[in-house]
Amino acid sequence: MFGERLERARKAAGLSLRALGEKVGVSQTAISKFEKNQLVPDSSMLLKLSTALNVKVEYFFRQQSVSLNLDTVEYRKREIPKKSLDLINAKILDQIEKRFELESVFPNPPLPEFILSSELPTSVMCLEDIDGFVDRLRADWELGSAPILDLIDVLEAHGIRVFSIDDSIDSKFDGLATKIEDKPIIVISADWPGDRQRFTLAHELGHLVLKGKLPKEIDEEKAANRFAGAFLLPTHAIQHELGERRNFLEIRELSLLKHEFGISMMGAVIRAYQTGIIEKKTYSTLWEMFKHKKWLKEEPGEPYPSEKPHVFEQLVFHALAEDFIGESKGAQLMGMSVIDFYHMRMMSA
Numbered sequence: 615m616f617g618e619r620l621e622r623a624r625k626a627a628g629l630s631l632r633a634l635g636e637k638v639g640v641s642q643t644a645i646s647k648f649e650k651n652q653l654v655p656d657s658s659m660l661l662k663l664s665t666a667l668n669v670k671v672e673y674f675f676r677q678q679s680v681s682l683n684l685d686t687v688e689y690r691k692r693e694i695p696k697k698s699l700d701l702i703n704a705k706i707l708d709q710i711e712k713r714f715e716l717e718s719v720f721p722n723p724p725l726p727e728f729i730l731s732s733e734l735p736t737s738v739m740c741l742e743d744i745d746g747f748v749d750r751l752r753a754d755w756e757l758g759s760a761p762i763l764d765l766i767d768v769l770e771a772h773g774i775r776v777f778s779i780d781d782s783i784d785s786k787f788d789g790l791a792t793k794i795e796d797k798p799i800i801v802i803s804a805d806w807p808g809d810r811q812r813f814t815l816a817h818e819l820g821h822l823v824l825k826g827k828l829p830k831e832i833d834e835e836k837a838a839n840r841f842a843g844a845f846l847l848p849t850h851a852i853q854h855e856l857g858e859r860r861n862f863l864e865i866r867e868l869s870l871l872k873h874e875f876g877i878s879m880m881g882a883v884i885r886a887y888q889t890g891i892i893e894k895k896t897y898s899t900l901w902e903m904f905k906h907k908k909w910l911k912e913e914p915g916e917p918y919p920s921e922k923p924h925v926f927e928q929l930v931f932h933a934l935a936e937d938f939i940g941e942s943k944g945a946q947l948m949g950m951s952v953i954d955f956y957h958m959r960m961m962s963a
Contacts, residue, residue: 617651625700626705749850
């Protein structure tokens, strides 16, 4: 257990065996033996390792442990170097372990299981059928066709745990989805604009709910993209906003749709084409305009605000209020000193 945690912390810090050895005054062979549990560091070395890796000593002996096989992870972006994937993996696992450890102190599970209604269609025969599937799912989740103001909260309320990490690890990282202990996990980049985050969240939800329902001839990525657009901006909603038939769309009204539904302006254009509101010629004209003005990378106007997971913090204070954990445990879970945690708890300066 110690060795696995040491390796994870080292990779999260972006250090090689040699670099960590130099920081703590031992050879890379010694670090390798620590990680393989062939050699046990003494208390002095533990302190040096914790300082070098910016973790507390108790991190190395945390009871809750989860593992993640990178081969089972689906990344929104796939051209990420292996070293960056190792860093992402390490940072994610630390968050997930803390989350599972926190949930384990509750007498009853604090979140529902991720279960889909048996009334949902069992198969989707073409991309166009996905819109109807989305309408049925949104109805089951009592979302109607209104904008989803907090997508992370909706996913968490239906048993999907959402985590975020900073994108300084790799600028190409959008997000990933996987399952750990049969619990669906979605991870997003904390610093992307909200519309990009939300599309990633909805895209990964699409993979989860469409799994096993698509014929072989349908590309799963295209299906998940169609699902994401329809989930964020359903057919009835976009037809209500734009009308059933249009000759052209104004940039300003696309911006208004973006800030109402949390979908990119080009995403709204794609939905208008998919739902028959605009013809292919109009869609192509708008696409070329966005491409020429370089709006495909950065759209004009104010960005849609990013979303941040907040359920973990809520659960910490829920557990504290019910005496499931003490203040020191709450501080440990939040990665804070006891005094800083106390000030946060008391909302004092």
